Amino acid sequence: MPITILGQNQYGKAENRVVKITRDGATHRIKDLNVSVALSGDLDDVHYSGSNANVLPTDTTKNTVFAFAKEHGIDSAEQFGMALARHFVEETEPISTARIRIEEYAWERIATPEGEAPHSFVRQGRETRTAQITYDGTGFQILSGLKGLTVLNSTDSEFWGYIKDRYTTLKEDYDRILATDVSAVWRHEWSGRDGEEAPEWQSSYESVREIMLGAFARTYSLSLQQTLYRMGAEVIEGKPELAEIRFAMPNKHHFKVDLEPFGVKNETADGAVYIAADRPYGLIEATVLRDGAEALIPLDLTNL
Template sequence: MSIVLGPHQYGKAETRLVRIVRDSPRHEITDLNVSSALRGPWEEAYLDGDQRRVLPTDTQKNSAYVWAKKVAPDPIEVYGLALAHHFVDDVEPVEGARVEIERYDWTRVEVDGRPHDHTFVRTGQEVRTAAITLEADATHVVQGFKDLVVLKSTGSHFKDFLVDEYTTLQPTDDRIMATSLTAQWRLTDAAADTDWNGVYAAVKALMLAEFATLDSFALQQTLWHMGRAALEAFPPIAEIRLVAPNKHHFLVDFSRFDEPNENEVFHADDRPYGLIQASAVREGAAPAGEAWHGYTGLV
């Protein structure tokens, strides 16, 4: 029986960097978590420990720092593309690169009713993400977010489900529906002048509107409507993937207290939880290639 080396890559994970733009008295801040992975002829390193063609992961970390100075990291997609091109174009053995980015938001502290020029407080509804994969014959950009906690206090049902001898859940026509949403969408034919911030903001707003307004009979149904709406509105989006853990809210039994509880007081359970995953794909879209490589927890 023959054993061979399979697909492989290596890189530097979770390089934390903060970029301050000081071109004026009013400073700007960008807070990132950057991971990189390189692909190329590394067989000798794995099989024989030969490092002569291996760019150290520490160098990848330093490159992430330097490119945050060379290229303003807002929008993060432009920064990620520039960093990936540096690895592939400037480092001779490298044949492909993947850059994954998380962005954490800050807002200005107000002093005497005015935003301060150089003092910030950590904020943000979600963590914005981007993944750029640069191959010899293709470039893939995946936008998205994670940890977007959203809740609707009515407009959600759950009934008529399959029942067996172990079922204890009661059907309901009025429940809290809440989740911590992860969404990633892959763009094709993205031009160099793509308004990455504009696309991101619009897709997020559109999906939240669907979550709010759909009279939902299942979280599965809600995810499908959110994903379909994004693809209908933005032709460059080839597919979208969504992961939604249920953040359960159960009605507290007030019968012991001789008090009514008409869908007003709930206890929030963080585990175990239902985990719903969905994707919406545009028929005939360009194939994903390696766009999703490296993601875990996504369908």
């Protein structure tokens, strides 16, 4: 009798870098994506005996990504991922589920004295947009998101009243810098099963981002956890098509520099000088759900 069996498995081609240029006369538009494909289904034989009869080569999945970029275009990361996922499941019989993960890198037109250049771009120093599209032959699960959204409040943040033991050296702070790099993933209620029209993905993304930034700016923070929750709560309250949103937010610590040895007082009221510490850092993670919704977003956001 064998003492091992095959567990959950998937395969595909990761990190296909796709750049699609759309030309409208002299004016061009650019979509810059990093697309990863993962397929699962009837794949026991390839693991047990090495039979490739049910295997669509990963090279084929790569080619499909590039062909679809040309044939179907890229309106949004979500739309492109849905087209790919549906294709792999519906056109390859052994494949029952396809998961497409996408990062999108933003470009903006270069401004010149004569106006915006029609076909010259500079990479924006803003967050990376993300999407994960999963299709099982009956419906979609769409996770949209972002990472690397760096935000900072130079005041309206405190941290005090915490547990203190013999290892605690941190001083209470009643006027501190609050800074973080926001990673967030949100789940759409839409699945495509009931014939309901799909969301307008681009405007939905921009709206969620705007709500998050507004909540961060407005919240007088007594903890990063409180700020995180307010950002998530305002997104869920303002976007009825969303069921949950998950955050990972490192606390980008800023400590006042001790200038006393130089006879200089480093007072907050006068405009203090800080050192930005990159590590170690506190890492705050939490999910905010619509009441009654089930938590389905994985706890680990690092691979989304």
